[in-house]
Amino acid sequence: MSQNAPTHTPAGGLDRLVEIAATQPLAPACDHFYFLRHGQTGRNALRIFQSVDEPLSELGLQQAAHAAELLAGEPIRTIVCSDARRAFDTAHTVAATLRLTPTAQAELRERNFGALIGTSSANIDWACEPEGGETLTQFVARKRAALDAALKQPAPVLVVAHGGTLYALAALLGVPIDVTVLGNAQPLRFSRSGPTWAITPLLRHVDGASALA
Template sequence: MSQQTAPSHTAPSGLGELIRIAEAQPLSPACDHFYFLRHGQTGRNALRIFQAVDEPLSELGLQQAARAAGLLAGEPISTVVCSDARRAHDTAYTVATTLKLVPAAQAALRERNFGALIGTSSANIDWACEPEGGETLTQFVARTRGALDTALRLPAPVLVVAHGGTLYALAALLGVPVDVGLLGNAQPLRFERRGPTWAVTPLLRQADGDAALA
């Protein structure tokens, strides 16, 4: 078993700016619920380094993807849509195979392009930065909003498999506060509309739920 451990999660600098941008163009899906899954861990996740699209899952990431597949196996998912980045696509393929579905890969669901920062430390990430050769925050939110809007129009319920940045943008676009505890690799989340507002709930094994209550 891999000895890598998941990196700790803290709210990144510039998150307020992301929320401000998203609030100006909120997302209004017609569905009443859907699922979201961040990809499994990679070697560069563990080291807190900005990643390229071809970064593979680590041994632990493969295990996390398999665990997520088990958690999602009983959910009535009709469509799996994923980022075409290797780490997201491989996670989605593991889950979709269990669900007897084929994931649809979309380049528009990729993580934000951090340009010249790729390969450098992301430990002190500032989402409001404008990296050379990369996307501005406004560009990233607009791209992600369009991709999510398209994905959530597909036969429901939909599972979206993408990235941590995608999750931050999604939550902001729906007006949902994101607890950093929900950002773990391959943690399945259920988004559900309750009246006019959206809420997010993690899917847990019984043992996980018991531990959370202890």
């Protein structure tokens, strides 16, 4: 891996992420499932790469509670979440309303950005190779395995994870990503018609959609 911090471009490297995902797409047997990015954290607001123990902010806690209300009417049977604190706590807020117990998986964590953690993510380049972190190829492979396992659980499944997970998931399913679906704690329904997947937001936030978990 490079010893130097990469040169970032806004949301750079997503074309490369799509190329990597297309070499081994995800093909879940289910015809629909749900995805929820965690609520906002203090470092989300500041656009800083985060560690796994970053907690939800007060706004993030409110967003998680609102997401729980929106998902309460959905026929969710299983919740699988990242074990990073921000996703874990969001999942448990939703789970309390749905009367379910989430299963936490380390493999669903956000990409490990290594030496970049604690620095600005404002001009993130997903194709970077951060010192001590994951390459994009490693990240996509990990996410594919984790999502494949999650979506084999009793359906419908709710996956609670990160912005990077959402980018990878959309690419693995061949769904174009739109910044309007990237908001914190914005519930999404993924549904399949034949081989084609689509994303339907159950909520649109007006507080801005930071594209990084």
